[in-house]
Amino acid sequence: MRSKSPLKKDDTHLFCCQNPDCSDYGKRGLGNLTVSGTSGSQGNRMLRCRSCGYRFSETRGTVLFNSKIDHDQAVSVMAHLSEGCGIRKTSRLTEVSLGTVARLSKKSGKHAQVAHDELVGFSPSD
Numbered sequence: 366m367r368s369k370s371p372l373k374k375d376d377t378h379l380f381c382c383q384n385p386d387c388s389d390y391g392k393r394g395l396g397n398l399t400v401s402g403t404s405g406s407q408g409n410r411m412l413r414c415r416s417c418g419y420r421f422s423e424t425r426g427t428v429l430f431n432s433k434i435d436h437d438q439a440v441s442v443m444a445h446l447s448e449g450c451g452i453r454k455t456s457r458l459t460e461v462s463l464g465t466v467a468r469l470s471k472k473s474g475k476h477a478q479v480a481h482d483e484l485v486g487f488s489p490s491d
């Protein structure tokens with residue numbers, strides 16, 4: 366099966382071990398991750414940490430984790446939402462069900478909130 370993953374095969378340096386008990390947890394670019402196969406209907410790659418043996422999907426910890434729709438469709442949904450389209454309008458324009466658009470909106474909002482809190486927390490004060 367051909368992987369539908371939009372990510373390149375040699376980009377494991379962009380990921381980090383997702384096992385909180387691993388000494389390399391959260392550290393990128395260590396060369397400890399290998400691709401160990403694919404998983405799910407979207408053909409997402411499974412990554413394996415050499416340090417602890419933990420296997421996880423490349424989408425773990427992202428809005429796309431456990432998503433059943435095509436990656437490009439999910440990106441299109443989020444692009445429409447970020448441009449101010451409502452849930453119903455986005456659903457019509459992207460031909461994705463209302464429930465799926467609502468779920469992606471909720472998940473992406475939570476991720477954006479976490480990113481905002483981290484980035485603003487480290488911003489220098491005026």
Ligand SMILES: [Zn+2]
Nearest residue numbers: 382387414417
């Ligand atoms: Zn690990």
